[in-house]
Amino acid sequence: CGGGCIHRSYALASRGQRLFAKLNSVAFDAAFSAEADGLRALAGAGIRAPEPVCHGRAGGFAFLVMEYLELGASGNFAELGTRLAAMHSVHGERHGWHCDNFIGSTPQRNPETRDWVTFWREARLLPQLELARRNGFAGGLQERGERIAADLVRLLRGYAPHASLLHGDLWQGNAAFLNGGVPVVFDPAVYRGDREADLAMTELFGGFPAAFYRAYRQAAPLDAGYAVRKHLYNLYHVLNHLNLFGGSYLRQAESMMERLLSEV
Secondary structure (H helix, E strand, O other), X not given: OOOOOOOEEEEEEEOOEEEEEEEEEHHHHHHHHHHHHHHHHHHHOOOOOOOEEEEEEEOOEEEEEEEOOOEOXXXXXXXXXXXXXXXXXXXXXXXXXXXXXXXXXEEEOOOOEOOHHHHHHHHHHHHHHHHHHHOOOOOHHHHHHHHHHHOHHHHHOOOOOOEEEEOOOOOHHHEEEEOXXXXXXXXXXXXXXXXXXXXXXXXXXXXXOHHHHHHHHXXXXXXXXXXXXXXXXXXXXXXXXXXXXXXXXXXXXXXXXXXXXXXX
C-alpha cells in the first residue's frame, strides 16, 4: 500500500518533473491540508521533508501532491539523530500548534497552551481515553487512565520542557534516506511540545539503530527522567493504535499504565 496505508498513492510526471500524489475521499481534505502545513514546518526547521506542491479537491476526491523523492536502501542514522536534535532546538512560546491536525486518521487537537502538563492531559491523554470508551474499551483501562490523568502533575514532578517543534509521528516507517544517504522524514503530525515525545516514539514499533540515539544524545543530552516520561508519551500512540486497530493493543496500553502508576 502507499501513502501510509491509508491513501492511494501515485507517481506522476509533469513537464519533465516527477511528483508524488496521495488521493482519498473528500473527507481527507483537512488531513491533506494539515500534512502540507506540517511538511513545510519541518523543512523550515532544517530537516529534509518532501516539498508540498498543491492540495485540494477534484472529481469527488481530495488530493495532496508533493515532490517525488528517490529513496535509497540505507543511510546515515547518526546524521538523522543530529538533525532531529537541531530541529528540536527550534522553540516556540506555547505547546500546541496554530491548527489541529491528525495522528494517522485520528483527529489531533493542538490548543496553544503554556503549561505542558495541561496540554498533555487535555489534548493528548484524555481525548484518546474518551475515544477508547466510545469504542467499547472501558473497565480497567479507563480506571487506570483516569488515575494517570489525575496524577499527571506528580508524575511529571514539575517538569517544564521547552515547546520544541516536533514531527509528532516519528516511527521508523516515517523516516528514510535519499539516494546518497541524506535523511528525510514524512507523514508528520506536527506540533510544539516536549522533544522527548518525538524521541520516545522512535523507540516504538522496532526502534532506530543505536547510532541514531548516540548522535541525538551527544547533540541534546537527556536527563534520567526520560526513562519514565517516554512511557507516558508512548501511551498516547498505543492508545491511538488501540482506537484505530482494535484490542490487540489493549494489554500493551494497560501494561504501560501500570508501569506509570508505579512511579506516582
